[in-house]
Amino acid sequence: MRKERCFTWRCRITIGFFLACASFLPLAIKAFPRPQQTNAKEDLLTLPGEIGRSGGRLVISLRAEPKTLNPLTAADAPSREVIGAMQGDLVHINRATQLTEPALAKSWKISAGGLQYTLTLRRGLRFSDGHPLDADDVLFTFRVYLDESIHAPQRDLLIVGGKPIAVRKIDAQTLIFQFAKPYGVEERLFDGLAILPRHLLQKSYEEGKLAQLWTPSTPPNEWAGLGPFRLKEYVAGQRLVLERNPYYWKTDTKGNRLPYIDELVFLFVPSADAQVLRFQSGETDIITRLGAENFSVLGRQQRGYIMTDAGPGLEYNFLFFNLNDLGDKLSADLTRKQKWFRDPKFRQAVSAGVDREAIVRLVYQGRGSALWGPVTPGNRRWVNAAIPHSPRSQERARALLKEAGFSWSSAANGESTLKDSDGKPVEFSILTSSSNADRTKMATFLQDDLKQLGMRVQVVPLEFRSLIDRVTQTKEYDACLLGLASFDADPNSDLNVWLSSGGTHLWNPSQSHPGTLWEAEIDRLMEQQLATPGYEQRKKLYDRVQEILAENQPMIFLASPDILAGAKNSIANFHPAILEPYALWNVEQLYFRNGQENATR
C-alpha cells in the first residue's frame, strides 16, 4: 500500500522530467548497474571474491531435459544440475576446497559424543516467493525426506545405525539433530538436502501427492526455493529459464546481493558434439563435461573463449567381470568363463597386462590420470597413496596366468592362444556404451592388450540403457567397461558401490550376504567408517578398503579424465571445480565483464 502511494507521488513530480529523459534512460542503466542493496535485519552470508556487475543472461547447455524439479525424486544428472541452482541446503560443501561451509545454517555445534548436532539458522531469510523461512520448514523437510512412501534417494544417508535421525525444534532459529550412533559423515550430511517450503508443499504432502509435484512445467508461482535462481519459464524440448532470486541470502564483500546474473538459461542439447558447436557459435556461454578431443578442438580454434583444465576429477573408469552367482539360470558358457573370472589371479593378470598409460595418452590426450584404485588423484584427502602403481608388465601377467593353471598353444601363424586348465581357449566379450566414444576406444585398447596375452576379446558397443539392463537385471554378459563419477569426495558417496548389498556393486549387485570373504571385509570396513567420527580414523579404514580392492581387482581400474570446461572471455569468476556441478558451483558469483550488454542479446 505504502509502496504504491510512494510511486504515484514520485510519478507526479517527475513525470515531465521523465518524459524529457526517456530516451537517455536505457543508457544510464547500462552505465551504472544498480546492485540490489540489502536489509540490515537479514543475517546474510558474505562471499569473498571478485566484485561483479549485475545483469546479463547466462546460457548453458544441458545433456537432457531435467525429468523433475523436485529434489525428493531427482535422480538424473540434468535434474540435479538444475535443482542445484535453485535450492539451498543447511551446510554446503565448497566445491573448490571440498570442505564444508555454513549455508542456511549460520553455525553448528557437535556434542562431545558426536550424537547431537545443534544448528542455528540465519535470521530474516526468505524463499524465492518472499515467504519467510524458519525452523518449521526444516522440520517439515526432514519429515518428508525420512518418509518411506516418498522414496527419496537421500533417505539412506539419514538412517544411522538403523534408526532415522530425530529432528527437534528449539526455537524459530535453532534445531537439534539427534543420532542413534556417531556418524562419520558429520555435517557433510546436510549438503545437497534442499530445504523445502512448507507453505507450498504441506497440503500435497498430506494428500500423498508430493512425489509427483514440481515437474519442469509447474507454474513458477507454485514453486519456491532458497537457491540463487528461481523458476521462470519452461519450453518442453527446448529450454528451461531461471531468473535471479531477489531474496537470495548471499552478498559480495561490498554488500551487493548475489547472484549477479539476471537469467540462467539451460538449453537442451542432447549430443556432446552439438554442445561443442553451440558453444563455438556463441549460443552458449559455458561448456562443461567436455571430452579431451573436443577440448583440444576448442582450444585450437580459440575465438573469444578460454578453456580450463580443472585437473583430475572423481570419475573412474574400470573393467569388471560378471561374478554374479546365478545358480541354475547360469548358461554353460558363462559357467565355464566364470571359472576364470572368479580367480583373483586371472583378474590380476588382466590388470597387469593393461596399458593404462596408453589409455591416458591416447583416449584422454594426456588430460587424465591412470588408476590403480577407485579413488582418483583428484580426491587428495581420501586417496591411498600407498597402493602400488605397477606399470604394465606382460611377464607378470603371464606368470600369474601360469600360476592359475592357464597355458598357451601357438598356432601356425605365430599367434598364441591362452587355454584354461580344461584346454578351452579363453574368449570373452566386453560390453561398452556405444554413445561413449572414449570407453569404446578404451575397450579397443584392452582388446589389443589382452590379445598379446593370448585372450580373444570382442568389443560389443551397446546402447546405454540395454547395457545397464544386462548388467543389473538379466546379468547376461561376460565383462563390461563402465565409469562412475562420485558426486562428493567423501567415501560415503560410493557406499552403494562397495557394499555387497548395494545396487551399484556392479560385478555382483544386491547380494543378500557377501559372497566372498574380502567382500565381507569391505562391508565391515565401510560400515565401521560410517560410524567413526574423525577424518584420521576413517581414512585408515578407507585406505584398507582401497587396498582390498587393489588386491582382489573386482574392478580393474583404468583411468580418470580431467574435468574440462570452457567459458566466454566475458565471463568472470569462472573457476570450474572437479566436483559436480563443475562450472556452476559458484553460479551466484559469475558475472559478465561487460555488464548488461548481454541482457539485450
Next chain:
Amino acid sequence: MTRPRKLIRWLVLLVVFHSIIAGAGFFAPYDPVEQDRDHPYFPPMRVHFVDAHGHLHQRPFFYPLRLREGSFDQYEEVTASAVPLHFFTRGPAYRLLGFVPSRLHLFDADGARIYLLGSDAYGRDQLSRILFGGQVSLLAGLLGAAVTLLLGALIGMAAGYYGGWRDELLMRAAELFLALPWLYLLFALRAFLPLAVSPLEAFILVVVVIGMVGWARPARLLRGVVLTVKERDFVRAARGFGASDLYLLRRHILPETASVLLTQAAILVPQFVLAEMTLSFLGLGVPEPMSSWGNLLASLQQYSVLVSYWWMYLPALAIVPFFLGYLGLASALQERTGDYKMEEKSSWSPT
C-alpha cells in the same frame, strides 16, 4: 568397332583395382590391426626424392615427423635423418588371397614406420587398413550381388515363365520386399542375435542381408525379359518338339537374359559395396579391430575427428575408382547389348 575396346578398357581397369585389393597383404606395409601407440592420428607423410639440401636421391625416402614445439597435434619433418624406402622386402606375415602364406611386401622403411595415408586413433596404418578393408567391402558387394542375382534370376524366370498365380504371388512378394524399411529391420534383427558375433559371422550376416534385400528389382526385370523371350518363335518351336520346361529355361531363355544379368551385376556390385559401408558405418558390419571401408569412416561421426584429421576421409575416396569402373562397365555393356539387338534386328527383320 570401338565399343568392345571400351568394354575391355573398363574391364582391365577393374581387374587392376581388384588385384590391388586382393593383394592387400603385399601392397600394405603393415598388419592392419597392429597398433603403434606412440603415433596416434599421425598425418600422412610425404615421400621425397630431393632432400632439404637440394640433393637428388636414388631411392625415395621420407623424413620422420615430430611434434612441433608448443603444439600438441602439429607435426613437422625432421630433415636431419632421411629414412630410405626399400622395395620387395620381408615384413609381417599374411596370407595372399586368404591361402598363400607370404611375407613379401611392396615396400618397407628399415624398421621405421611410414604412414603414407596417416594413422588412426590407435596408431594403425590407414593405408593398410584401407587396403584390407577393401577386401571386406568389395567381397561383401560381390557376394551380395551374386546372391541377389541368383535369387532374382530364379524368381524372375519362374514368375515370367510360368505366369498365372505363381507370377502374381512372386511379384507381390517382390513389391513387399521393395516396400520394407530395411535399415530399421536390420537394427531389430541385430538385437535378436547373440551379443558378440565373430568377424566371420558378422560378414556372412552382412552378405546374406544385402543379398536378400536386393533380389526384387532384378527379378522384376528378368520376368519382363522372359515374358518376351518365351513367346519367340524358336522357343515355341522347341516346345513344339517336346522340350521340357527346364530344358527350355536353361537352353533357350537363360542365354537371352545373360546381357541383362551382366548389366545388373555391374550396377549392383557398387550399390552393395555402398550398402556394406552403410551397415558398417552404423556399427552393424564387421567388428573392430577388423576394418572395412564403412567402419573406417565411422570415426567421422565424432566432431573432433571431423574437423581435425582430414586423412580420416580417405577411405571414402577409395571407393571412387571402383564406382567409376563398375558404372563405366555397366554402360559399356548396355551399349554392347544395344548394338547386338540392332544387329539382330537388321539381320532378322527382312524375313
